Amino acid sequence: MLSLPYIQELSQEISAALLSTPEEVEAFRLKYLSKKGIIPSLFDEFKTIGGAEKKTYGKPLNELKKLAEEKFQSAKSTLENKNLTTSSNCDFTRPAHLLSVGSRHPVSMVIEEMIEIFSRIGFTVLDGPEIEDDWHNFTALNFPPDHPARDMQDTFFISKNPDMALRTHTSNVQVRAMETMKPPIRVLAPGRVYRNEAISARSHCFFHQIEGLYIDKNVSFADLKQTLLYFTESFFGKSKIRMRPSYFPFTEPSAEVDVYWGLENEVDYRITKGTGWLEILGCGMVDPNVLQACGIDPNEYSGFAFGIGIERIAMNRYQIPDIRMLSENDVRFLRQF
Structure with missing residues (x-):
């Protein structure tokens, strides 16, 4: 499976992935980054090839892994910020509760x-x-x-x-x-x-x-x-x-x-x-x-x-x-x- 066209195809697929819900983000992680995901399996295959081929596939594989990790972290952060600002428990239009700071004796x-x-x-x-x-x-x-x-x-x-x-x-x-x-x-x-x-x-x-x-x-x-x-x-x-x-x-x-x-x-x-x-x-x-x-x-x-x-x-x-x-x-x- 390890080939430059396949790596390029995965790169395009990862870039185009829409991660707008927690379920989609988790599915992305399982598919590409988990221990049994596509990218770890490609690295396992990379360990078995000869030295000359390693030079061919090493850099593209690292770039693919970096792209997937950045995609995952960016989507995760976006969802966390969204949940923080839209939480049903927070109404930022309400007046603040002033804490008692004591008084002069x-x-x-x-x-x-x-x-x-x-x-x-x-x-x-x-x-x-x-x-x-x-x-x-x-x-x-x-x-x-x-x-x-x-x-x-x-x-x-x-x-x-x-x-x-x-x-x-x-x-x-x-x-x-x-x-x-x-x-x-x-x-x-x-x-x-x-x-x-x-x-x-x-x-x-x-x-x-x-x-x-x-x-x-x-x-x-x-x-x-x-x-x-x-x-x-x-x-x-x-x-x-x-x-x-x-x-x-x-x-x-x-x-x-x-x-x-x-x-x-x-x-x-x-x-x-x-x-x-x-x-x-x-x-x-x-x-x-x-x-x-x-x-x-x-x-x-x-x-x-x-x-x-x-x-x-x-x-x-x-x-x-x-x-x-x-x-x-x-x-x-x-x-x-």
Whole structure:
């Protein structure tokens, strides 16, 4: 059967074959390419002929096999693409089903908004370690050795190294900024802090703060007040604040800041305890001892610092009744944001 006219006849037959259905494609494969097909049988016969004849039939046989394989693969691909686009299970005119991509956590939203507000007046963001040594967490901030905050009831100490603890505030970032930067310094320090406190609806053993620090020549308490007034107007939409004397080891004088919330509804009465005033942060002028401990001359420079508890602000803004809801990762709660 092996002859050049026969090979040419098969080539024309293969080229003219119509393969428009899966059945026709399979029949083509069985007839020409399967183990018992025409082309494999021709190659079996080719193995028995002499060397001179091999030169005559080798190239035409290879071209015939290549033609049949390409014909088969092309028809198979065409049918697969056709089935994909005409499948009864696919209607490409229907609207797509949008996958849930999650949402922003209320604590993250509050932090980002505060950063955006303070960045308008020149504050930049710094970060620092959550496991901190005694110097940066306490001593440099003017905490005396017998201060209550050093007691085990307030601080999570590292058992293998009593000089290390989980930071109790982000003021450690302020200390590192004063040690490594030259005035003027204007930084924000957002982050998570830890206190050894009982967990309840209003308090937790970890929470978030954002602290601010500004140091330069001739910085006054009036600068602090104006900065905080700008913040309360931008964030709360409130333009009336009051500053009550307070005490912090690292600032002197120190103050608690309240914003006038008003008493327009039952919620206002509840969150302000009927006074109309809502406490939002603590602040003060940086104590000269802190400046000196960090290598800044208190006779030449002065500054102010403030700290805001994020969870309390988020709970107020989104009317969240329990602080534990912010860290339990309940999808039903998080989907509301």
